[in-house]
Amino acid sequence: MKNTNFDFKNKNAVVTGGAAGIGFQITKSFLEAGGNVSIWDYSEQALQNAKTEFAQYASQVHLTQVDVTNRESVANAAAALPWAVDILVNNAGITRDKSFAKMGPEDWDAVISTNLTGLFNVTKTLLEKFNSASAHKRIISISSVVGLYGNFGQTNYAAAKAGVIGMAKTWGKELGRKGFTSNAIAPGFIKTAMTMKMPTEVLDGMAAKVPVARLGETEDIANACLFLASEQAGYINGTVLSVDGGIVL
Numbered sequence: 001m002k003n004t005n006f007d008f009k010n011k012n013a014v015v016t017g018g019a020a021g022i023g024f025q026i027t028k029s030f031l032e033a034g035g036n037v038s039i040w041d042y043s044e045q046a047l048q049n050a051k052t053e054f055a056q057y058a059s060q061v062h063l064t065q066v067d068v069t070n071r072e073s074v075a076n077a078a079a080a081l082p083w084a085v086d087i088l089v090n091n092a093g094i095t096r097d098k099s100f101a102k103m104g105p106e107d108w109d110a111v112i113s114t115n116l117t118g119l120f121n122v123t124k125t126l127l128e129k130f131n132s133a134s135a136h137k138r139i140i141s142i143s144s145v146v147g148l149y150g151n152f153g154q155t156n157y158a159a160a161k162a163g164v165i166g167m168a169k170t171w172g173k174e175l176g177r178k179g180f181t182s183n184a185i186a187p188g189f190i191k192t193a194m195t196m197k198m199p200t201e202v203l204d205g206m207a208a209k210v211p212v213a214r215l216g217e218t219e220d221i222a223n224a225c226l227f228l229a230s231e232q233a234g235y236i237n238g239t240v241l242s243v244d245g246g247i248v249l
């Protein structure tokens with residue numbers, strides 16, 4: 001469903017992990033609404049695919065290969081930005097699921113360095129790259145329902161995603177006077193290429209647990225993201241917007 005409710009003409013966004021999955025749809029929705037997007041992603045293949053998919057928006061898209069865990073890589077990407085930033089979407093994330101008993105330090109380090117330290121690296125580096133004239137600066141960080149409620153096999157992921165909420169709220173307090181809002185989105189179970197590899201009966205079982213009786217679409221998250229990025233959402237700050245079909249009710 002094309003989002004025609006918001007106008008992001010002359011607005012510039014950075015979307016980390018914007019070349020695939022939820023980030024791809026967030027990018028697509030911003031582009032359809034007239035915005036410019038710099039996609040920061042470490043997957044060369046995903047970036048190539050995004051370049052092809054977004055060919056019709058070539059003048060609005062800027063693709064950069066960047067690893068959010070690597071501060072030098074992030075600094076280089078920030079230096080290469082073609083414009084000042086209005087909107088940052090911290091979306092890049094990974095999973096390394098194992099029961100706590102089996103989870104090794106490498107599983108912990110990989111998820112924390114991407115899903116938590118990655119947000120520190122990117123947001124810290126981009127702070128001075130925001131459009132200082134704008135009173136509508138936006139930071140939107142993708143957390144998870146798991147960050148609010150925990151999950152089997154996801155000690156590392158739950159810790160990182162709870163940390164994202166802490167960061168989003170702190171930035172809401174610290175940066176509010178400087179024209180920013182900072183919010184988090186907590187998606188439930190969203191249909192992406194990765195999750196669609198699961199057996200149909202497992203997916204059906206998960207959908208049956210959701211009060212609205214379906215799994216989430218990437219558009220559901222992108223719609224929430226565009227709303228929080230809009231000028232109309234200017235009094236929403238430091239909140240966590242659950243987009244999960246009511247799965248935890």
Ligand SMILES: NC(=O)c1ccc[n+]([C@@H]2O[C@H](COP(=O)([O-])OP(=O)(O)OC[C@H]3O[C@@H](n4cnc5c(N)ncnc54)[C@H](O)[C@@H]3O)[C@@H](O)[C@H]2O)c1
Nearest residue numbers: 017020021022041042043067068091092093144187189190
């Ligand atoms: N899919 C879900 O059900 C779900 C639910 C809740 C939260 N989330 C969160 O939403 C976000 C997007 O998830 P997704 O399902 O679209 O994942 P995905 O794997 O489909 O896409 C993630 C993208 O991030 C990129 N990426 C990963 N590590 C990176 C790094 N170090 N530097 C730069 N780019 C990197 C990948 O290349 C990929 O393009 C993640 O933060 C995830 O934790 C997803």
